Amino acid sequence: MSWMDGIPLWDHHCHALIDPSLAGDMELFAYALTEAPRSYPLKDIQQTVTYWQALSIAAQELGTRCDAKEIEMSLRQTDFGSYSRSLFHKAGYERLLIDTGFTPQGGWPLSELESVLAIPIMKILRLETTAQELLYQFADVRDWILAVKDRVKHARSQGYVGMKSIIAYRSGLEVYPVHSEDAQAAFAEMKKQGQTRLTDPRLLNYLLWELAPVFIEEALPLQFHTGLGDPDTNLYKGNPLLLRDFLETFIPQGLQVTLLHTYPYHREAGFLASVYPNVYFDVSLALPLAASGAKRIVAEALELAPATRVLFASDSHTRPESFYLSATLWKQGLEAYCDRITQDHHILPEVAERWMNLIAWENCRRVYQL
Amino acid sequence: MSWMDGIPLWDHHCHALIDPSLAGDMELFAYALTEAPRSYPLKDIQQTVTYWQALSIAAQELGTRCDAKEIEMSLRQTDFGSYSRSLFHKAGYERLLIDTGFTPQGGWPLSELESVLAIPIMKILRLETTAQELLYQFADVRDWILAVKDRVKHARSQGYVGMKSIIAYRSGLEVYPVHSEDAQAAFAEMKKQGQTRLTDPRLLNYLLWELAPVFIEEALPLQFHTGLGDPDTNLYKGNPLLLRDFLETFIPQGLQVTLLHTYPYHREAGFLASVYPNVYFDVSLALPLAASGAKRIVAEALELAPATRVLFASDSHTRPESFYLSATLWKQGLEAYCDRITQDHHILPEVAERWMNLIAWENCRRVYQL
Amino acid sequence: MSWMDGIPLWDHHCHALIDPSLAGDMELFAYALTEAPRSYPLKDIQQTVTYWQALSIAAQELGTRCDAKEIEMSLRQTDFGSYSRSLFHKAGYERLLIDTGFTPQGGWPLSELESVLAIPIMKILRLETTAQELLYQFADVRDWILAVKDRVKHARSQGYVGMKSIIAYRSGLEVYPVHSEDAQAAFAEMKKQGQTRLTDPRLLNYLLWELAPVFIEEALPLQFHTGLGDPDTNLYKGNPLLLRDFLETFIPQGLQVTLLHTYPYHREAGFLASVYPNVYFDVSLALPLAASGAKRIVAEALELAPATRVLFASDSHTRPESFYLSATLWKQGLEAYCDRITQDHHILPEVAERWMNLIAWENCRRVYQL
DSSP: OOTTTTOOEEEEEEOOBBOGGGTTOHHHHHHTTOSOOTTSOHHHHTTSHHHHHHHHHHHHHHTOOSOHHHHHHHHHTSOHHHHHHHHHHHHTEEEEEEETTOOOTTBOOHHHHHHHHTOOEEEEEEHHHHHHHHGGGOSSHHHHHHHHHHHHHTTGGGTEEEEEEOHHHHTOSOOOOOOHHHHHHHHHHHHHTTOOSOOOHHHHHHHHHHHHHHHHHTTOOEEEEESOOSTTSOGGGOOGGGGHHHHHHHTTTTOOEEEEEOTTSHHHHHHHHHHSTTEEEOOTTHHHHTGGGHHHHHHHHTTTSOGGGBOOOOOOOBOHHHHHHHHHHHHHHHHHHHHHHHHHSOOOHHHHHHHHHIIIIIHHHHHTTO | OOTTTTOOEEEEEEOOBBOGGGTTOHHHHHHTTOSOOTTSOHHHHTTSHHHHHHHHHHHHHHTOOSOHHHHHHHHHHSOHHHHHHHHHHHHTEEEEEEETTOOOTTBOOHHHHHHHHTOOEEEEEEHHHHHHHHGGGOSSHHHHHHHHHHHHHTTGGGTEEEEEEOHHHHTOSOOOOOOHHHHHHHHHHHHHTTOOSOOOHHHHHHHHHHHHHHHHHTTOOEEEEESOOSTTSOGGGOOGGGGHHHHHHHTTTTOOEEEEEOTTSHHHHHHHHHHSTTEEEOOTTHHHHTGGGHHHHHHHHTTTSOGGGBOOOOOOOBOHHHHHHHHHHHHHHHHHHHHHHHHHSOOOHHHHHHHHHIIIIIHHHHHTTO | OOTTTTOOEEEEEEOOBBOGGGTTOHHHHHHTTOSOOTTSOHHHHTTSHHHHHHHHHHHHHHTOOSOHHHHHHHHHTSOHHHHHHHHHHHHTEEEEEEETTOOOTTBOOHHHHHHHHTOOEEEEEEHHHHHHHHGGGOSSHHHHHHHHHHHHHTTGGGTEEEEEEOHHHHTOSOOOOOOHHHHHHHHHHHHHTTOOSOOOHHHHHHHHHHHHHHHHHTTOOEEEEESOOSTTSOGGGOOGGGGHHHHHHHTTTTOOEEEEEOTTSHHHHHHHHHHSTTEEEOOTTHHHHTGGGHHHHHHHHTTTSOGGGBOOOOOOOBOHHHHHHHHHHHHHHHHHHHHHHHHHSOOOHHHHHHHHHIIIIIHHHHHTTO
């Protein structure tokens, strides 16, 4: 490592850590390093590079052998706060944007976490879950939308610096505008059936299209879950190219869009970022989950897009080892990239260094106006 | 090579060899190394890495120069059985699961082949061709299905250890349940038109959905053709992500699914294997056909999935050089992978070694209960 | 470099250069190195490997530092013709097939360009723009088609050696045959609405299906825009696998098809080329735009297809640095490929050398009958 030495990381998409009382739960350790549900065999997760590299991170920090039992024993005797802080600081984290829509089992309150880690934390607000909570307070779909808009208008004052849509998980990324009559019909139907989970494609798309102008007004960037995730997601419908109509509509109006994860569609995401203003992306979750391929994935992600359009994210949660792992893999990928572009493509070292700063933290600061 | 030294290969998807009388047919040699039909120019096939690497394997074994004429002459004077046995054993083959749905021109009877190669052979039964043979014996679609079920129930006792579906070739992988009335209508229609080839999507999907519970009962893993194949396949519809509804339905009931070939969707296959229990995959056919990229393809395939979910398959047929080629490329890919994960990702050598055994033969033994 | 030494490049898909009066326009320089429109921020384009590597090419040729200001000053004092000729010749260009459907701002007349560069130029005719120009001369769709056919029949005598379809940009690659009544209805509709741009899918598909037999008669290869392009293209619909029905129909009749760009579907293009006779492809535009990944992209493109099926194209325009860049990246990719196949796959050096000649120029000569 040398290109990334001393360059801090601003993580624009991650989640909270577990409470210290769970620090020695090695089953939780394993399941924090996969998108597989609890029905997926633990012994399979334990045969991944991700799991073993995370173990080795813990072992190195704790000074034990790379052995789950030894690590567990040591973790139970270690102050989890100091341990976590050490790993975050060694990895170079300087700012966290936490998606509060998913909180790990026994999540550590953010205010405490911020002080334990000694790293400033900002929040990202999930559109669909926020809207879902308000569903049964209104009889008319328009009133519901107004209430969601109101929430979004107060987001910044409550510590939120961006929005996130998980429509990919609910009805896929082929989004489209919906007439308010159709939305009203879906709204009534949903209530008649007593559903509490917002899954109707008409409502999801209506919500997205109605709220986008408010995100623009409020200068809140909109994150989209795209690409891989837990099996709830239909990866076939998670291709960010499907967002085209949405981008064609709202990008010219000033919306800023960040595409999360993107793998295995990171080349497609790079294409979008290379031809649309204000489109950004990361490979976040693919870093820890596809650990052995991270170098290649980072390289592929950087093929088309300018250095001004790529963001760092760990998409980590639960365990500090995962944050450390994502950061390490990201930096290794960028080191190899810088070596290659300065040697084979005659990029000046000062230009490469500038790009590393953009990608590591400056793009994040600019996009989220931090 | 060193990681793979002494580790045997169990091939969970391959086909038979040609009869020795065709050993010197160099046109057949060339067409055995492609998925192109006979209408595809021979001179084009002769300008591939696959063809030339297979020639060089033959030349080395025969002690000739790497020249098609010399190789042909030598092959005509060589005992094809000994020649084949030598290549299979040098390549490390210890068990073959042969898909009997495709038999090469002049196929060598399996019982003879087994004794010539001195390698145990098990069989895989093709669902669609089995069902197709029974079509005209029944007037009612339910009776037909019962007969297919009966065949499947006797599969194990006839030496079959798994099933294979080629629905990707017939109507694509976006599979769905079909009402029996619709199936009955399709059944009648097909017979009225005198069709003998089972291509109606309603019948294909009905068959698959009706039979899956029997595969579970009989503990027969179900292989799916996915990804590349001959031009009969619509590769656009060969994306294994399209199997989602099927997987969501039958995986929780205990079905074991193996996705074959998968290229260029091997990353997608890795995703499925990483979040669904009992989903396995290989890159088989991509090894010999994309020879110059095999190392990268193996690496991409191993990005997401645990080592417990990847299987070796050669998808070879006709010629022993193809089996040798697949095995060599597979092992080279894994060698590079092991070097990388032990060096860059701190995986313990004993863990990497364990994974190589899983991938090379233990997963196959477990999945197919051998 | 050594494998490619002395091997000339025939570029089967590129565009014209700008007029010398614009040689020092550095904004035009930047926008010539992207598919982004003018609404895309200049400062983002200036943070790409493509832009900086092009600057470094200019700096080296001009003898300046790699600095946009210095380069601009030097360019304004340099003879643009000699400068361009020098870059083209150093890059090894020996023949250009220019798509006249897109001409850069202030395009240099081809006859002049040919003499300035001292490189023979042939032309490619765009189907849709040619047909569009004739739309309002006819009241009946059949007469319009006849007029287009007539144009195509005179194409060779006017210096055209191939056709190009941009249907990917208009309605996507999932092409299909259209009944003449439907085409007539669309034709009438379009005129009633006073549209001048040919965008109706029925007309576009009708045109393609009607003209394909003429391309066969005239032995004119048909280029398809596929894969990445400017944001006008819906990349989701730019997958060449979608052409399957068209290929199944016209390839057996003798049509020659070349798939342009193909990224990120270059593996899919390689599959098509590996199973259908007379299907060719390139990665053209991906070379300069995905500069840092060119080596990997070239390697991926060469995985499945025979060496007889891959063509070189720069898809460059406007600036000579772009032509130089594409050529350099292409040759670097092929050098690495040759090293690998001769070392790891036992390909004889004379075979690798033969393949490099095929890929660099002989395939182009044969396909376009030059």
